[in-house]
Amino acid sequence: MKKLKITELNRLTPEEFKVHKKTSLIVVLDNVRSMHNVGSVFRTSDAFLVESVYLCGITNIPPHAEIHKTALGAENTVDWKYFEDAHEAVKQLKETGYTVFAIEQAEGSTLLPDLKLHASEKYAVILGNEVKGVQQSVIDICDGCIEIPQFGTKHSLNVSVTSGIIIWEFFKKLNP
Amino acid sequence: MKKLKITELNRLTPEEFKVHKKTSLIVVLDNVRSMHNVGSVFRTSDAFLVESVYLCGITNIPPHAEIHKTALGAENTVDWKYFEDAHEAVKQLKETGYTVFAIEQAEGSTLLPDLKLHASEKYAVILGNEVKGVQQSVIDICDGCIEIPQFGTKHSLNVSVTSGIIIWEFFKKLNP
Numbered sequence: 001m002k003k004l005k006i007t008e009l010n011r012l013t014p015e016e017f018k019v020h021k022k023t024s025l026i027v028v029l030d031n032v033r034s035m036h037n038v039g040s041v042f043r044t045s046d047a048f049l050v051e052s053v054y055l056c057g058i059t060n061i062p063p064h065a066e067i068h069k070t071a072l073g074a075e076n077t078v079d080w081k082y083f084e085d086a087h088e089a090v091k092q093l094k095e096t097g098y099t100v101f102a103i104e105q106a107e108g109s110t111l112l113p114d115l116k117l118h119a120s121e122k123y124a125v126i127l128g129n130e131v132k133g134v135q136q137s138v139i140d141i142c143d144g145c146i147e148i149p150q151f152g153t154k155h156s157l158n159v160s161v162t163s164g165i166i167i168w169e170f171f172k173k174l175n176p
Numbered sequence: 177m178k179k180l181k182i183t184e185l186n187r188l189t190p191e192e193f194k195v196h197k198k199t200s201l202i203v204v205l206d207n208v209r210s211m212h213n214v215g216s217v218f219r220t221s222d223a224f225l226v227e228s229v230y231l232c233g234i235t236n237i238p239p240h241a242e243i244h245k246t247a248l249g250a251e252n253t254v255d256w257k258y259f260e261d262a263h264e265a266v267k268q269l270k271e272t273g274y275t276v277f278a279i280e281q282a283e284g285s286t287l288l289p290d291l292k293l294h295a296s297e298k299y300a301v302i303l304g305n306e307v308k309g310v311q312q313s314v315i316d317i318c319d320g321c322i323e324i325p326q327f328g329t330k331h332s333l334n335v336s337v338t339s340g341i342i343i344w345e346f347f348k349k350l351n352p
Contacts, residue, residue, distance in 0.1 A: 001280075001282040001283055001284050001285060001315055001316075001320070001321050002282060002283045002312070003280055003281065003282045003309060003310075003312055003315060004281045004282060004283065006331045009281060009331050011326075011328065011329050011330070011331060012327070012328060012329050013329065014329055016329075017328060017329050020327075036212065040334050040336065040337060043330055043333060043334055043337070044333060044334070044337050045328075046328035046329055046330050047324075047326040047327060047328045047330060047333055048326070048327065048328070049327050049328060070334060072330060073329070073330065074328070074329070074330055077328065077329050078328075102177075104177075104179055105179065105180045105185060106177040106178060106179045106180060107177055107178045107180065108177050109177060113348060133179060134179075136178070136179055139177055139179060140177075144177070145177050148223075148344075150187075150223040150224070151188070151196075151223060151224065151225050152187065152188060152193060152221075152222035152223045152224070152225060152250070152253065152254075153187050153188050153189065153190055153192075153193050153222055153249070153250070153253050154187065154219055154222050154223060154248060154249065154250055155182050155185050155187060157219060157220060157223055157340070158216050158219055158220070158246060158336060158340075160216065160334060160336050160337055160340075161216060161219070161220050161336055161337060161339075161340035162340075163337075164333070164334075164336075164337035164338075164340045164341050165340050165341060165344045168324075168341045168344075172289060
């Protein structure tokens with residue numbers, strides 16, 4: 001099978017991307033330390049037409065060389081917003097009709113394969129700090145927690161990988 | 177919802193991991209330059225009980241501080257092997273009954289959501305270099321290509337994210 005050339009991939013131009021119909025999903029990063037993770041979330045969000053990325057707390061914002069290294073320009077196509085406090089972001093999202101999930105391993109969390117979404121609704125997911133995860137007080141104001149089931153020795157996945165799996169699943173479920 | 181403590185996650189010990197039944201999947205990295213990507217593949221492979229990671233060509237091998245940074249010890253739990261030449265790895269895999277897929281955007285590739293797997297069979301997936309992808313001559317000896325459909329402006333996803341989505345989908349399809 002012949003590999004496709006970049007010109008054969010028929011990707012959107014940045015201008016086309018801006019006006020293209022988006023996936024009804026906002027990705028919220030709360031206190032994400034690594035700019036590689038931030039950049040990677042932008043790149044994945046570009047691929048699956050995420051509506052916006054909200055950067056909160058200590059999470060760095062574009063433009064930044066370290067974010068660009070993994071975003072490769074997706075920080076310029078995907079819409080983003082900064083909030084000093086993730087609680088404020090969640091409040092605004094809920095007031096404007098979004099169902100907000102924290103991505104966490106919590107009591108009573110919904111396992112990702114069991115998650116039911118409705119194509120007509122709007123969603124936001126919150127990913128937290130690399131070490132501490134999503135703050136308990138932020139979880140407390142969310143509509144629920146989503147957990148990626150894991151079966152090995154390590155307690156969690158990398159933030160880039162977690163967001164990749166989550167965005168991919170939301171994209172599939174919202175664009176059936 | 178209360179976040180679970182690390183001690184409440186009931187993860188496997190490294191000793192338990194070694195003898196645990198694995199997902200019939202081997203992940204082959206061919207000429208992956210970034211050790212962050214290598215480490216991340218180990219960490220994801222640990223979470224979803226991947227049988228082995230094959231490191232080929234210029235891909236660095238453990239032990240290495242840069243791999244450890246994202247693998248966080250998963251490089252010691254997940255089985256791995258080094259091959260100077262990915263072609264040799266593919267030949268060995270095919271001789272021992274594995275169906276081998278390159279993860280690439282190629283003519284006639286299978287879109288990931290359309291992929292059908294059989295829980296009784298053994299699979300391997302090849303991820304290539306961050307810039308060049310999987311070598312055409314390696315693709316030529318594979319059983320097929322799997323493509324993650326993408327809809328934005330960038331031509332591909334990050335290697336960590338790609339492997340995350342692929343391993344997750346294989347895990348779900350092989351452990352229904």
